[in-house]
Amino acid sequence: ELSEEQKAEINEAFHLFDLDKDRMIDYHELKVAMKALGFDVPKSELLHILRDHGTPSRLFITQDSFTSIMTQKILDRNPLEEISRAFDLFAGVAGGIGDGQDAKIAIDDLRRVAKELGETLEEEELRAMIDEFDIDNDG
Numbered sequence: 001e002l003s004e005e006q007k008a009e010i011n012e013a014f015h016l017f018d019l020d021k022d023r024m025i026d027y028h029e030l031k032v033a034m035k036a037l038g039f040d041v042p043k044s045e046l047l048h049i050l051r052d053h054g055t056p057s058r059l060f061i062t063q064d065s066f067t068s069i070m071t072q073k074i075l076d077r078n079p080l081e082e083i084s085r086a087f088d089l090f091a092g093v094a095g096g097i098g099d100g101q102d103a104k105i106a107i108d109d110l111r112r113v114a115k116e117l118g119e120t121l122e123e124e125e126l127r128a129m130i131d132e133f134d135i136d137n138d139g
Helices: 004-017 027-036 043-053 063-075 079-091 107-116 123-133
Strands: none
Touching (some): 027 043, 027 063, 043 063
C-alpha cells in the first residue's frame, strides 16, 4: 500500500497538471504529470492508458483513474532499481558526467544537485552530508 506521502504526491501531480481545472487530464497533461512522478512513458503507452481508462468520446482520464494507474505504477517499482537510478543522478553518471565505474558521490555532486533543485545549502551542510556517510574517508 502507498504511504500517505505517496498518495499526496499523486493528488498534487494531478491537480498541478489539470491546467483547466476540469478534474480531467488530457494526453499532454497526463504525460507531464507522469513524468513529474518519475515515469517517462512512451507515446504508445500514454495512448493505451487514455483508451483504456479515458472517457468514451474523448481521450481524457479522471482523477480516480489517474490515482489508480499511478498507484499501480508506484507499487510495481523495483526499489533497488530506484536506488541505483537515484545514485547515478547524484554521482553524475546518468548525465554522462562520470563513467559509472567506481562511481561515488562527492561534495561537487551534492553541490550540483542542490543547485539543480534550487536548494541553497551552506558548504558546511554539504560537508556534513559527506562526512556522515564517507565510510572509507576518501571524500
